[in-house]
Amino acid sequence: MTIDETTAAETAQNIDVHQLAASRLAVTDQRYTKTRRTIVDALHASEGPLTIAGILVFSDELAQSSTYRNLAVLEEAAVVQRIVVSDDFARFELTEDVTGYHHHHLICEGCGAIIDINLPRSLEQQLDKALSDQARNVDFTGTHHRVDLVGLCSDCH
Ligand SMILES: [Zn+2]
Numbered sequence: 001m002t003i004d005e006t007t008a009a010e011t012a013q014n015i016d017v018h019q020l021a022a023s024r025l026a027v028t029d030q031r032y033t034k035t036r037r038t039i040v041d042a043l044h045a046s047e048g049p050l051t052i053a054g055i056l057v058f059s060d061e062l063a064q065s066s067t068y069r070n071l072a073v074l075e076e077a078a079v080v081q082r083i084v085v086s087d088d089f090a091r092f093e094l095t096e097d098v099t100g101y102h103h104h105h106l107i108c109e110g111c112g113a114i115i116d117i118n119l120p121r122s123l124e125q126q127l128d129k130a131l132s133d134q135a136r137n138v139d140f141t142g143t144h145h146r147v148d149l150v151g152l153c154s155d156c157h
């Protein structure tokens with residue numbers, strides 16, 4: 001792939017994320033404001049989930065109070081999900097619905113670090129089957145699964 005093609009692909013991906021974010025907000029009667037777009041940009045540019053502090057360093061235009069408020073709106077619209085490690089740590093990332101990126105997490109209880117990980121497709125299918133078999137037993141309608149491993153990162157053990 002040439003550099004031009006890479007850039008075009010990344011641009012297309014960005015437009016997609018913003019369009020999906022905007023349409024999700026519209027469902028809850030919310031506008032896709034500049035601040036919300038900047039938060040989505042920050043999360044989209046990041047390698048992994050970000051703390052509030054991590055989001056704030058992305059742009060000088062983000063103020064702490066409005067970032068909190070807007071993250072709550074984005075969460076409500078299912079554009080962003082909060083990953084809670086403990087009472088002290090929370091991180092944010094774009095939802096799978098918006099990015100199309102299905103993955104799992106390694107969550108450090110020591111420092112709150114979260115690492116995105118991928119599982120083999122065959123294991124994903126087994127997981128889905130095992131979970132939906134259990135769900136069917138109790139007439140539960142599943143939409144998606146979350147499986148994260150909690151422990152200590154290399155800095156903390
Ligand atoms: Zn750690």
Ligand SMILES: [Zn+2]
Binds near residue numbers: 104
């Ligand atoms: Zn993640």
Ligand SMILES: [Zn+2]
Binds near residue numbers: 102103104119127145
């Ligand atoms: Zn999975």
